[in-house]
Amino acid sequence: MNARTAAVGVRRQLAEAGVPDAGFEAEILVREAAGLTRAQFFSNACLEPRNAEVLQGLTARRAAREPLAYLLGRREFYGIDFAVRPDVLIPRPETELLVDVALAELRKAPHSVVADIGTGSGCVAATIAAHAPDATVIATDRSARAIAIATRNFASIGVRVSAVRCDLAETLRHAAIVVANLPYIPGGEIAELEPEVRDWEPRSALDGGADGLELVRRLIDDCGTRLRPRLLALEVMAGQAGDVVSYATRTGAGTETHRDLAGVERVVTARWA
Ligand SMILES: C[S@@+](CC[C@H](N)C(=O)[O-])C[C@H]1O[C@@H](n2cnc3c(N)ncnc32)[C@H](O)[C@@H]1O
Structure with missing residues (x-):
């Protein structure tokens, strides 16, 4: 799946959970899961299936309102x-x-x-x-x-x-x-x-x-x-x-x-x- 498309879905889940700044955080989580720079994120990089699995875990944790800094470490x-x-x-x-x-x-x-x-x-x-x-x-x-x-x-x-x-x-x-x-x-x-x-x-x-x-x-x-x-x-x-x-x-x-x-x-x- 395309990284930016994945970010749209993550943003929706985070927004539904009440996370402020859901769009910004969705981009960070996608980049973290796939190891992408900002430039790669914006140039239609794709997520491997294992990246998508990591992203799912990170999104669930953030939707439970675990702070981004603890997710990223x-x-x-x-x-x-x-x-x-x-x-x-x-x-x-x-x-x-x-x-x-x-x-x-x-x-x-x-x-x-x-x-x-x-x-x-x-x-x-x-x-x-x-x-x-x-x-x-x-x-x-x-x-x-x-x-x-x-x-x-x-x-x-x-x-x-x-x-x-x-x-x-x-x-x-x-x-x-x-x-x-x-x-x-x-x-x-x-x-x-x-x-x-x-x-x-x-x-x-x-x-x-x-x-x-x-x-x-x-x-x-x-x-x-x-x-x-x-x-x-x-x-x-x-x-x-x-x-x-x-x-x-x-x-x-x-x-x-x-x-x-x-x-x-x-x-x-x-x-x-
Ligand atoms: C508000 S945090 C600040 C941490 C860090 N200085 C910062 O600015 O991000 C307060 C810290 O004080 C520590 N602390 C609380 N009571 C303390 C005490 N009686 N003596 C020493 N440290 C204490 C806590 O464990 C915590 O790490």
Whole structure:
């Protein structure tokens, strides 16, 4: 069967299952099943019977709202491909701002120690290490599976990052820059999320407690009282920046907020004198 004809059928099945952007995803699934480049897809390539079987499986999984990134086993972040599995959060484009904030700080002191707390796939730590080769980068996560996936990503991308399994930053003795995209969704709101997130991404990567900020407050406390980094940068969700700024200010920090491309106050930074 012609690849583009196959994509029309896949698009219909995905649309019926409520998948947003069904046409785009149908093309990706057909190309993945048959190993086609975009150019080959558009030049009337044909699917072998075994490709059609693989496509059927991928389509059924996507129609069950399994995220595309888990089906493909990868997601691009800051121009780098990361292996992802359902044990880790799928990297989001808005998190690239956290990397930008860290890299701007590193330009002032390139040899700094940077800690990425709650590293998941390792996307933040690896990207910082790739763009700031003089920095010493450490990544932590409480999940052993996340640490295993992050460690594989660091090796395949070719960056030197030490991965440590621990609670927040508890094993660290020093870090000049601390970055974190911690779970920040209020527990009671998780049931309302789209199925791709609610049913497939790890709850331990989403649930930030009653108001979403339990882990964020713990990390601010640890940084303010013990680690005292030069900069703490925290990703937050829309509407949380004000509360995080107030909390950090009460610990004696000076704060700033940074907006993402959608205009949302997405990263809060804190510095202690
Ligand atoms: C929102 S995900 C972010 C993953 C990755 N940094 C990213 O931006 O894609 C949060 C991560 O924090 C980890 N985590 C949750 N609680 C933690 C804790 N107490 N200490 C360390 N890591 C934790 C989760 O396992 C998950 O990998």
